[in-house]
Amino acid sequence: MSIKIALAGNPNTGKTTLFNALTGSDQYVGNWPGVTVEKKEGRLGGQKDVIIQDLPGIYSLSPYSLEEKVSRQYLVEEKPDAILNIVDGTNLDRNLYLTTQLAELGLPMMVAVNMMDVVKRNGDTIDFACIGKALHCQVVGIAAQKGDGCNEAATTLVSKIASHGAPEVPHVFGGSVEHALAHIEESIQTLVPKHAIRWYAIKLFERDRDVIKRLGLGVGDLKHIEEHIRDCEKELEDDAESIITSQRYEFIKKLTDKALKKNAKKKETPPLSDRIDRIVTHSVFALPLFVLMLCAMWFLAVADCGPGTLLTDWANDGFLGTESWTLPFTSIEVPGLGALLASGLERIGCGETVRSLVIDGAWGGVATVLGFVPVITIVFLFLSFLEDCGYMARVAFIMDRLFRKFGLSGKSFIPILVGKGCGVPAVMSTRTIENERDHRMTAILATFVPCGAKTVIIAMFASVFFRDQWYVAPLMDVIGIAIIILGGIALKKSSFFAGEAAPFIMELPAYHLPTAKGVVLHTWNRVRGYVLKAGLVIFPVCVALWCVMHFDWHLNLLAEEEIERSILRELGGAVAWFFAPLGVGTWQGAAASVTAELAKEQATATLQLMAGGEEGIAALFGTFSSFPRVAALSFLVFNLFVPPCIVAVVATFREMGSQKWGWFAVAFQMFVGYTLALSIYQFGCLFAGGGFSAWLVPTVIVDLFVLWAVFRRGAKQGTNDE
Ligand code: GDP
Numbered sequence: 131m132s133i134k135i136a137l138a139g140n141p142n143t144g145k146t147t148l149f150n151a152l153t154g155s156d157q158y159v160g161n162w163p164g165v166t167v168e169k170k171e172g173r174l175g176g177q178k179d180v181i182i183q184d185l186p187g188i189y190s191l192s193p194y195s196l197e198e199k200v201s202r203q204y205l206v207e208e209k210p211d212a213i214l215n216i217v218d219g220t221n222l223d224r225n226l227y228l229t230t231q232l233a234e235l236g237l238p239m240m241v242a243v244n245m246m247d248v249v250k251r252n253g254d255t256i257d258f259a260c261i262g263k264a265l266h267c268q269v270v271g272i273a274a275q276k277g278d279g280c281n282e283a284a285t286t287l288v289s290k291i292a293s294h295g296a297p298e299v300p301h302v303f304g305g306s307v308e309h310a311l312a313h314i315e316e317s318i319q320t321l322v323p324k325h326a327i328r329w330y331a332i333k334l335f336e337r338d339r340d341v342i343k344r345l346g347l348g349v350g351d352l353k354h355i356e357e358h359i360r361d362c363e364k365e366l367e368d369d370a371e372s373i374i375t376s377q378r379y380e381f382i383k384k385l386t387d388k389a390l391k392k393n394a395k396k397k398e399t400p401p402l403s404d405r406i407d408r409i410v411t412h413s414v415f416a417l418p419l420f421v422l423m424l425c426a427m428w429f430l431a432v433a434d435c436g437p438g439t440l441l442t443d444w445a446n447d448g449f450l451g452t453e454s455w456t457l458p459f460t461s462i463e464v465p466g467l468g469a470l471l472a473s474g475l476e477r478i479g480c481g482e483t484v485r486s487l488v489i490d491g492a493w494g495g496v497a498t499v500l501g502f503v504p505v506i507t508i509v510f511l512f513l514s515f516l517e518d519c520g521y522m523a524r525v526a527f528i529m530d531r532l533f534r535k536f537g538l539s540g541k542s543f544i545p546i547l548v549g550k551g552c553g554v555p556a557v558m559s560t561r562t563i564e565n566e567r568d569h570r571m572t573a574i575l576a577t578f579v580p581c582g583a584k585t586v587i588i589a590m591f592a593s594v595f596f597r598d599q600w601y602v603a604p605l606m607d608v609i610g611i612a613i614i615i616l617g618g619i620a621l622k623k624s625s626f627f628a629g630e631a632a633p634f635i636m637e638l639p640a641y642h643l644p645t646a647k648g649v650v651l652h653t654w655n656r657v658r659g660y661v662l663k664a665g666l667v668i669f670p671v672c673v674a675l676w677c678v679m680h681f682d683w684h685l686n687l688l689a690e691e692e693i694e695r696s697i698l699r700e701l702g703g704a705v706a707w708f709f710a711p712l713g714v715g716t717w718q719g720a721a722a723s724v725t726a727e728l729a730k731e732q733a734t735a736t737l738q739l740m741a742g743g744e745e746g747i748a749a750l751f752g753t754f755s756s757f758p759r760v761a762a763l764s765f766l767v768f769n770l771f772v773p774p775c776i777v778a779v780v781a782t783f784r785e786m787g788s789q790k791w792g793w794f795a796v797a798f799q800m801f802v803g804y805t806l807a808l809s810i811y812q813f814g815c816l817f818a819g820g821g822f823s824a825w826l827v828p829t830v831i832v833d834l835f836v837l838w839a840v841f842r843r844g845a846k847q848g849t850n851d852e
């Protein structure tokens with residue numbers, strides 16, 4: 131039989147770090163709250179029969195948030211064999227609040243005080259024995275990031291389970307509360323497991339609706355319990371829930387006064403974190419600073435002379451290219467992968483058709499996408515660094531302030547930050563939003579911020595059309611955020627989404643200097659998915675595209691100059707009208723946009739397949755419109771802001787909870803992307819000197835509709851609350 135140990139603790143205390151140290155897995159460690167929503171399982175290294183469970187971070191065992199529900203249900207109902215409560219040693223008093231509640235569950239428990247490296251560096255000391263005595267459990271110090279003390283803690287806990295029965299539960303409350311609790315315990319004796327009786331009694335005292343419902347108490351019992359609660363409330367002149375909360379805090383205060391010795395000298399200067407935060411979360415400078423960060427990121431990634439462009443050019447023309455390249459600092463010639471592939475095909479005697487399929491079709495598409503690996507690596511390195519050092523949590527905090535002005539919850543911003551990496555986990559992480567209307571709204575909006583795959587499209591267009599306009603790339607992020615805010619405002623004004631923003635309590639984690647290993651691992655996890663996708667999605671799609679581009683409906687192989695008769699030409703041509711008002715109304719424009727729904731970076735691979743290298747793509751847009759750069763911008767915006775790739779759309783459908791809402795999400799996203807591209811193209815051409823076009827009339831009408839939707843007076847509180 132295997133032993134189950136649950137890792138429980140506040141958000142951001144190092145649960146996942148400890149989990150990874152114990153199980154040897156590489157779960158994502160994030161320096162912000164709310165990352166671990168689902169619980170994860172792993173086996174304790176060296177002891178295959180011990181299962182470690184990483185629970186979502188929680189502040190208490192009340193049922194107020196999804197994380198709390200998940201953790202509480204697991205702890206109370208599935209009953210792990212032991213609890214390893216991880217506590218942030220730099221934040222002892224707040225963390226112990228949860229500890230006192232966990233202790234009441236009556237399960238074997240150990241408290242691991244983490245971040246001891248920081249505690250020691252600050253010159254503070256913690257008396258573990260003293261805390262242990264008060265809480266009736268063993269307390270040890272660990273430093274999870276370095277792995278110090280982790281395995282010892284787990285093995286000690288395992289040996290405890292074997293040798294001891296259920297532990298004694300600490301008593302943290304005053305006389306009159308204990309009196310009421312004793313009576314409540316008496317009346318539920320037969321209904322609940324013996325070890326957890328105190329926990330249930332306290333929850334009943336707090337009038338916890340879930341617990342009352344679950345126990346199914348009779349009217350008589352409930353009345354009896356209620357009398358005792360009332361007596362206590364009258365005596366202490368407070369409501370039951372507040373009594374419990376404040377007595378817990380009193381208990382903890384007394385305990386930490388005894389057990390925690392702060393370094394007296396250190397108090398004088400505010401911690402560095404606070405000083406940095408004064409600038410980073412400044413009411414005026416915060417947002418410009420964030421935009422500056424985005425600009426810096428994009429500058430490194432796509433600026434003409436930046437490292438991203440240099441590496442991408444080298445990858446395209448050298449490493450992945452169809453010619454030889456010289457190893458830096460030497461005169462050794464190395465053939466590019468494309469060249470190797472071509473000569474290999476020649477050697478086995480392949481004909482021109484197969485060569486075209488493999489080199490121009492499959493390899494061309496895959497290499498185009500892989501060529502941008504340096505760009506996305508830089509973007510992800512930058513984001514991982516900002517996340518791991520704690521800056522992104524500040525961004526969520528600043529955005530909360532901004533969002534709140536518009537009746538949106540800052541909690542909606544966490545999924546949006548996740549979405550910078552990939553839309554799929556972003557949409558899934560909206561599940562942490564309790565309020566169903568805000569949950570749906572965030573799922574609709576989360577994918578508007580350009581993800582990693584969209585980064586590839588941005589990088590290609592920045593390099594082909596906007597080499598001198600470095601600001602186009604960061605502008606796409608800014609547009610994404612603007613859509614989220616304005617879209618949120620517009621949705622909030624409809625009666626389906628109206629209502630108070632859910633409160634968002636988030637503490638700012640201390641800044642850490644991220645470990646190189648952490649940042650690299652985090653970046654690699656994201657880049658790996660993208661390289662895999664090049665093989666699993668882009669490759670087969672390019673092969674299929676090459677085929678429909680080189681055959682007609684009678685399956686005759688077409689010569690290059692006969693492409694106009696191809697299946698793809700006809701399919702694309704059939705829907706090209708849809709793209710005409712956007713300036714890309716040709717079969718090529720349609721094919722690129724439609725295939726991008728499979729994976730966003732496919733847009734670049736499809737363009738490559740149809741037009742060849744950068745000059746070819748520039749020339750292709752020249753055939754689309756007399757203002758090719760306006761058409762390029764419109765195409766770019768269209769592909770970034772219409773519904774995300776099919777995988778993210780499926781995730782959105784799941785999150786929306788019904789077909790009807792799923793289609794609403796897709797329609798909304800389509801409307802946004804189309805309207806934006808339409809406005810850019812129509813007004814762009816007008817200002818570029820293209821004269822009046824009949825399309826301007828509908829464009830102005832939809833734009834006025836959008837303005838109305840954003841600025842009209844909102845509906846009252848929604849009525850379809852669940
Ligand atoms: P979780 O939210 O509880 O799962 O916490 P994580 O494991 O994601 O860790 C939160 C942050 O604390 C990360 O930036 C970790 O690198 C950092 N961290 C974890 N353990 C330690 C430690 O022992 N010392 C220090 N200085 N930082 C730590």
Ligand code: MG
Pocket residue numbers: 145146147158159160165166
């Ligand atoms: Mg975690």
